[in-house]
Amino acid sequence: MDEGVERVGSAHIPHSGTPLNPCSFPSRQIMIQVADVTKRYGPKTAVKNISFEVDRGEIVGFLGPNGAGKTTTMRILTGFLPPTSGTASVGGFDVREDPIEVKRRIGYLPEMPPLYPEMEVGDYLRFVARIKGIPAKDIARRIDCALERTASGSVRDTLIGKLSKGFRQRLGLAQALIHNPEVLVLDEPTSGLDPKQIIEVRRLIRSLAGEHTIILSTHILSEASDTCGRVIIINDGRIEASDTPENLSANLQGAGTLLVEIDGPADQVQDRIADEPGVRQIAREDGRDGRVVWRIEVEKDAEIPRRLAAAVVSSGWGLYSMQPLRLSLEDIFLKLTSDEQVAAEAEAAGTDPEDSAEEQEADDE
Amino acid sequence: MRNICTIAMREFSVYFTSPIAYIVLVMFAIIFGYFFATGLAFFLDYSASMAAQGGMGAPTMNVNQFVIEPSLGNMSIVLLFMVPMITMRLFAEEKRSGTIELLLTSPLKDYHIVIGKWAGALMLYACMLLVAVVNISVLFIYTTPDWKPLLVSLLGLLLMGGSMIALGTFLSTLTRNQIVAGALTFGVLLLLWVLNWVSSFESSTFSRLCEYLAISPHYEQFSKGVIELKDLLYYLSAISLGLFLSKRSLEALRWKA
Numbered sequence: 001m002d003e004g005v006e007r008v009g010s011a012h013i014p015h016s017g018t019p020l021n022p023c024s025f026p027s028r029q030i031m032i033q034v035a036d037v038t039k040r041y042g043p044k045t046a047v048k049n050i051s052f053e054v055d056r057g058e059i060v061g062f063l064g065p066n067g068a069g070k071t072t073t074m075r076i077l078t079g080f081l082p083p084t085s086g087t088a089s090v091g092g093f094d095v096r097e098d099p100i101e102v103k104r105r106i107g108y109l110p111e112m113p114p115l116y117p118e119m120e121v122g123d124y125l126r127f128v129a130r131i132k133g134i135p136a137k138d139i140a141r142r143i144d145c146a147l148e149r150t151a152s153g154s155v156r157d158t159l160i161g162k163l164s165k166g167f168r169q170r171l172g173l174a175q176a177l178i179h180n181p182e183v184l185v186l187d188e189p190t191s192g193l194d195p196k197q198i199i200e201v202r203r204l205i206r207s208l209a210g211e212h213t214i215i216l217s218t219h220i221l222s223e224a225s226d227t228c229g230r231v232i233i234i235n236d237g238r239i240e241a242s243d244t245p246e247n248l249s250a251n252l253q254g255a256g257t258l259l260v261e262i263d264g265p266a267d268q269v270q271d272r273i274a275d276e277p278g279v280r281q282i283a284r285e286d287g288r289d290g291r292v293v294w295r296i297e298v299e300k301d302a303e304i305p306r307r308l309a310a311a312v313v314s315s316g317w318g319l320y321s322m323q324p325l326r327l328s329l330e331d332i333f334l335k336l337t338s339d340e341q342v343a344a345e346a347e348a349a350g351t352d353p354e355d356s357a358e359e360q361e362a363d364d365e
Numbered sequence: 366m367r368n369i370c371t372i373a374m375r376e377f378s379v380y381f382t383s384p385i386a387y388i389v390l391v392m393f394a395i396i397f398g399y400f401f402a403t404g405l406a407f408f409l410d411y412s413a414s415m416a417a418q419g420g421m422g423a424p425t426m427n428v429n430q431f432v433i434e435p436s437l438g439n440m441s442i443v444l445l446f447m448v449p450m451i452t453m454r455l456f457a458e459e460k461r462s463g464t465i466e467l468l469l470t471s472p473l474k475d476y477h478i479v480i481g482k483w484a485g486a487l488m489l490y491a492c493m494l495l496v497a498v499v500n501i502s503v504l505f506i507y508t509t510p511d512w513k514p515l516l517v518s519l520l521g522l523l524l525m526g527g528s529m530i531a532l533g534t535f536l537s538t539l540t541r542n543q544i545v546a547g548a549l550t551f552g553v554l555l556l557l558w559v560l561n562w563v564s565s566f567e568s569s570t571f572s573r574l575c576e577y578l579a580i581s582p583h584y585e586q587f588s589k590g591v592i593e594l595k596d597l598l599y600y601l602s603a604i605s606l607g608l609f610l611s612k613r614s615l616e617a618l619r620w621k622a
Contacts, residue, residue: 103470103472103473108470127371128467131468175467
């Protein structure tokens with residue numbers, strides 16, 4: 001990949017207008033800022049008062065069930081939909097005040113790649129390049145660049161209608177990349193692809209990090225933990241959590257859970273451990289050869305594992321292993337979203353707001 | 366301007382990568398050829414019989430009045446059928462396939478999109494007129510028709526077609542279903558076409574209003590080679606109205622979507 005070519009291309013995109021938010025930190029530069037954004041569709045509220053920030057070069061994953069408001073949030077960021085209330089800005093430009101400036105800086109891959117089946121790949125990219133405002137003399141170079149990045153140079157002269165699903169998705173990405181935007185917004189970039197293609201697309205997304213700020217949405221949890229530096233969990237139009245995948249699994253357990261394998265008389269061990277301060281619960285998880293694996297729920301305190309270990313050793317029992325149990329992103333996700341669901345079901349017996357929101361979204365596609 | 370051109374050129378070329386352009390142009394070539402050939406046959410027959418009677422009426426017979434005028438005059442009926450075919454896909458197709466998201470998230474103004482699409486459709490319509498001109502130009506080999514009224518009537522046809530296409534563009538923004546857009550356009554155009562019938566049996570203000578609103582009577586003066594300000598204004602305002610409504614409808618799309 002010729003980086004020099006990339007830079008030249010982007011330098012020609014005119015940057016006019018004044019940024020709303022000129023405060024740029026030397027180390028940390030806020031690229032996307034969303035403050036108290038609400039979006040209503042008639043009586044339905046798709047997004048409720050969400051706020052978040054994304055730094056330059058970050059890869060952020062929106063995670064949530066279908067109809068949670070991911071697509072709506074992304075559409076607001078891309079200037080496709082205006083927010084009902086609140087403000088959103090990209091690169092310092094407000095999506096409502098300076099939509100053209102925002103759109104210059106964003107490459108957007110909607111859930112369904114916006115492709116014209118009756119056009120050839122090369123012609124399509126030329127069209128996109130023109131409407132994205134790339135100067136005529138750079139267009140050929142930018143097309144080559146986009147095709148190369150997405151490894152789809154071989155289909156340049158193919159009719160889009162004849163492309164496979166994988167190539168369509170790649171072409172969708174090429175389309176989003178063509179004007180070398182600062183921000184990439186990718187709505188479910190891997191949906192409908194086979195496992196090999198999914199891996200390719202993820203690799204491509206990771207290769208774009210640093211240079212571009214990327215927001216992607218997914219309902220596949222492993223994808224979020226795989227590709228994203230930070231995960232924002234959205235459910236029912238609200239942000240439930242926002243952190244790195246590792247911190248999410250570490251913090252969101254609330255209290256920690258330890259798996260401890262001890263060689264000693266089971267009932268004595270249970271009593272001794274249960275008496276230890278900071279231990280909430282102890283349960284027998286598994287056992288073999290006289291050793292028992294205990295599942296111990298403890299309060300969050302770095303001292304506790306140490307004290308437990310000391311207690312076991314001083315009682316003369318054997319301590320074979322002690323490991324913190326990390327919740328997988330799946331567990332966190334279910335934990336965060338299921339509480340909501342139970343409450344919602346109890347509240348509105350029969351009418352599930354999530355379903356109707358999803359239907360609305362499906363209608364719009 | 367560059368954005369408008371880009372959109373217009375894409376729209377225009379899409380007509381030729383799909384069967385639409387060929388269907389429209391071939392159908393038009395056949396229908397117009399028929400109008401023209403029968404008009405010409407009638408003219409030849411009539412002028413021959415006039416000449417046989419002793420040349421008395423010969424100076425009043427001219428090709429402009431007896432061949433070009435009626436054959437171009439029938440265009441408004443042809444347009445009634447052709448315009449919905451041309452305009453129905455403009456926005457409905459993009460809304461259905463989701464490509465409208467590409468246009469609306471690109472650094473384009475709404476009016477770039479609307480005018481671009483309208484201009485693309487107008488270019489296809491201009492190709493239809495070109496077919497008519499090819500037919501008529503045959504006359505220049507054998508006789509000397511007056512070319513100035515011909516140009517004026519072509520301008521009139523361009524304006525009339527432009528207004529109908531602007532209307533069709535607007536109706537196409539309302540739905541994601543091409544058939545619905547086409548049927549709506551046909552219905553509205555038909556209504557505008559027959560609106561002046563009221564004035565044939567009534568002469569109230571209402572009927573005069575209807576006559577003014579009807580789309581085809583405004584072409585009459587153009588076909589005679591006369592540009593009247595009220596006709597020019599009618600067509601220009603119809604085009605502006607159609608494009609303005611399309612732009613508003615596109616804005617509303619953002620709020621509804």
